[in-house]
Amino acid sequence: MPDASGPDASGPAQSDQFAQMVDDRASEGQFRIDRRMYDDEAVFEAEMERIFEATWMYVAHESQIPNAGDYIWTEVGRQPVIINRLDDGSVSGVINACSHRGALLTANRQGNARVLVCRYHGWTFKSSGECIRIKDEAAGFPNGVDKSCYNLTPVPRVESYKGFIFACLNPDAPTLTEHLAETRPFIDMLADQSPEGMEVLPGSAAYVVDCNWKLQVENGVDGYHVGVVHRNFAQTVRRRNEINGASGMKLTENARFDPGAVETACYDLGNGHNIIWSDRGAPEAAPLYEAKDKVLPEVGQEKWDWMVGRGRNLLLYPNLFLMDQSSTQIRIIQPLSASSTEVRVYCIAPKGESVQARTARLNKFRDFFLTSGLATPDDSVALEDTQAGVGGRLAKWSPFERGQATEIKGPDAHARLLNINPVASNTPWDLETIFVGQYRRWAELMAART
Amino acid sequence: MSLVTDAEIRLQYEVERLIFREAYLLDNRMFDDWLGLYLEDAEYLMPAWINETTLATDPNAELFLIYFPTKAGLDDRVYRINTRDSYASAPMPRSAHVIGNVLILGGDQDRIEVTCSWTVHQYADRKGPRSHGGRYDYVLERGTDGLKIAKKHITFLNDRVDIPLDVYNV
Numbered sequence: 326m327p328d329a330s331g332p333d334a335s336g337p338a339q340s341d342q343f344a345q346m347v348d349d350r351a352s353e354g355q356f357r358i359d360r361r362m363y364d365d366e367a368v369f370e371a372e373m374e375r376i377f378e379a380t381w382m383y384v385a386h387e388s389q390i391p392n393a394g395d396y397i398w399t400e401v402g403r404q405p406v407i408i409n410r411l412d413d414g415s416v417s418g419v420i421n422a423c424s425h426r427g428a429l430l431t432a433n434r435q436g437n438a439r440v441l442v443c444r445y446h447g448w449t450f451k452s453s454g455e456c457i458r459i460k461d462e463a464a465g466f467p468n469g470v471d472k473s474c475y476n477l478t479p480v481p482r483v484e485s486y487k488g489f490i491f492a493c494l495n496p497d498a499p500t501l502t503e504h505l506a507e508t509r510p511f512i513d514m515l516a517d518q519s520p521e522g523m524e525v526l527p528g529s530a531a532y533v534v535d536c537n538w539k540l541q542v543e544n545g546v547d548g549y550h551v552g553v554v555h556r557n558f559a560q561t562v563r564r565r566n567e568i569n570g571a572s573g574m575k576l577t578e579n580a581r582f583d584p585g586a587v588e589t590a591c592y593d594l595g596n597g598h599n600i601i602w603s604d605r606g607a608p609e610a611a612p613l614y615e616a617k618d619k620v621l622p623e624v625g626q627e628k629w630d631w632m633v634g635r636g637r638n639l640l641l642y643p644n645l646f647l648m649d650q651s652s653t654q655i656r657i658i659q660p661l662s663a664s665s666t667e668v669r670v671y672c673i674a675p676k677g678e679s680v681q682a683r684t685a686r687l688n689k690f691r692d693f694f695l696t697s698g699l700a701t702p703d704d705s706v707a708l709e710d711t712q713a714g715v716g717g718r719l720a721k722w723s724p725f726e727r728g729q730a731t732e733i734k735g736p737d738a739h740a741r742l743l744n745i746n747p748v749a750s751n752t753p754w755d756l757e758t759i760f761v762g763q764y765r766r767w768a769e770l771m772a773a774r775t
Numbered sequence: 776m777s778l779v780t781d782a783e784i785r786l787q788y789e790v791e792r793l794i795f796r797e798a799y800l801l802d803n804r805m806f807d808d809w810l811g812l813y814l815e816d817a818e819y820l821m822p823a824w825i826n827e828t829t830l831a832t833d834p835n836a837e838l839f840l841i842y843f844p845t846k847a848g849l850d851d852r853v854y855r856i857n858t859r860d861s862y863a864s865a866p867m868p869r870s871a872h873v874i875g876n877v878l879i880l881g882g883d884q885d886r887i888e889v890t891c892s893w894t895v896h897q898y899a900d901r902k903g904p905r906s907h908g909g910r911y912d913y914v915l916e917r918g919t920d921g922l923k924i925a926k927k928h929i930t931f932l933n934d935r936v937d938i939p940l941d942v943y944n945v
């Protein structure tokens with residue numbers, strides 16, 4: 326293969342060359358990426374700045390902060406932020422750093438605080454960030470002081486879409502709506518599963534995988550590994566289904582593990598976002614199935630068929646997955662370093678579902694979606710092996726070339742039914758069209774700024 | 776404190792022998808014998824943390840890391856490991872359980888509530904050594920062939936781990 330494009334493999338990557346690490350010659354049948362992007366610390370630093378601190382990042386679900394004063398402390402890129410609900414019911418955000426010396430303003434990851442009192446020297450702020458108390462103010466400023474000079478630093482942009490709250494540290498970024506683009510119909514398929522709304526269930530789990538964040542982001546929409554890495558999962562639940570004579574919600578549906586057994590496809594949704602889907606072999610196994618009479622009239626037959634009949638892995642680039650497979654999951658990929666990534670997972674569920682459905686949803690969540698389950702450990706270790714392998718500098722390129730011949734520009738017949746306009750579609754779901762979109766977006770964001 | 780009776784010493788010994796035996800069987804991958812320590816309707820729970828101080832309590836409404844209402848869930852785990860097809864479980868990490876502070880909290884000769892502390896030292900080739908720990912709360916019941924485990928509740932101190940967790944390393 327010619328090696329004309331892409332930076333020199335020896336030595337650290339240079340910041341003006343990052344975008345060239347994506348060797349995009351799709352018109353000649355070639356699309357490959359330089360594996361240094363998985364373990365180079367200079368690339369990582371630039372990603373934090375140009376991707377994670379420059380585009381919209383998911384921070385919380387509205388159900389986690391229902392009341393005035395409720396807050397969540399999380400990270401956007403490398404920066405600690407507080408996302409909170411103000412007295413007027415709106416959602417807002419400040420950098421979680423005291424304006425005095427920078428101490429964190431929250432003792433807990435979540436809680437309720439109508440005012441934020443710094444635990445270091447006691448300065449006090451409204452949850453909006455307004456500085457309302459400086460300890461011993463008169464002694465420190467005998468001539469008076471304008472406390473508004475010491476307000477907390479606001480997060481430049483905070484917006485919600487259907488309960489999913491996003492923050493953006495870049496005041497010049499496009500609107501959230503523009504950013505989400507064609508993902509919105511697919512977010513709706515999760516958000517609209519109950520007329521009462523959705524809720525994040527109590528408790529979360531986090532696991533650290535020694536791999537680059539992009540390997541996690543590929544893996545969440547990688548249909549190709551499912552029949553290999555999760556073969557033992559399919560075998561285990563198939564045996565369990567047989568022993569229990571399981572039916573209805575108790576059944577663990579597993580048609581997607583057999584290539585060709587059900588219809589599948591993948592869509593590049595633009596801005597790096599994408600989705601893979603596969604028909605469920607047994608829609609009645611979905612915990613949502615019981616809600617037909619409540620939800621179908623609200624959403625119409627076509628959308629209902631998508632909701633209950635199709636398992637979907639939706640990636641909101643760069644780091645959020647909304648999974649609706651055997652169970653429903655919010656999965657946040659938080660990079661820690663070039664070769665270490667935290668994954669934080671939550672179960673999201675329709676408000677008002679029956680105890681049986683909730684139980685089934687949690688059972689299936691634990692089965693597949695946790696690092697203490699029957700499937701996720703196998704992904705984690707496979708990704709750690711991949712991280713070790715990409716360190717082999719002489720093996721420079723990863724190709725994303727499977728499926729070029731069958732790629733459709735624009736929507737396929739299924740997407741057209743819902744008036745959804747992907748950049749590109751392909752079937753089956755495990756073809757690599759979607760990764761081309763991911764890495765084009767990466768190159769676009771990483772292109773050196775002048 | 777009152778004087779210790781011989782019956783108490785015998786019961787303490789019997790309880791410890793069972794709990795230590797479980798650790799031995801897990802560390803030596805003798806899973807079929809391990810399953811034999813559990814009653815058919817044994818409950819096995821490892822809740823997630825809801826926040827810094829609170830553990831989940833209701834497995835049907837909150838997140839648990841592991842929850843099996845019966846022994847069938849443990850059987851699934853052993854079956855999966857025995858497929859030799861799980862990326863994370865082949866090769867298996869080496870592990871050593873260390874259990875201490877075994878304290879009988881209540882019950883009678885036939886149904887005993889026990890708490891103890893545990894740590895697991897683990898070594899996997901790619902990761903190197905790891906240690907983690909917590910508490911076990913057991914309910915043990917006496918049947919025709921001696922004491923068996925009716926319930927095991929695992930408090931896992933971390934809310935973030937960098938290794939897969941399975942029945943053999945918690």
Ligand code: FES
Pocket residue numbers: 423424425426427428443444445446447448
């Ligand atoms: S750092 Fe907050 S008051 Fe000093």
Ligand SMILES: [Fe+2]
Pocket residue numbers: 544550551554555700704
């Ligand atoms: Fe997977």
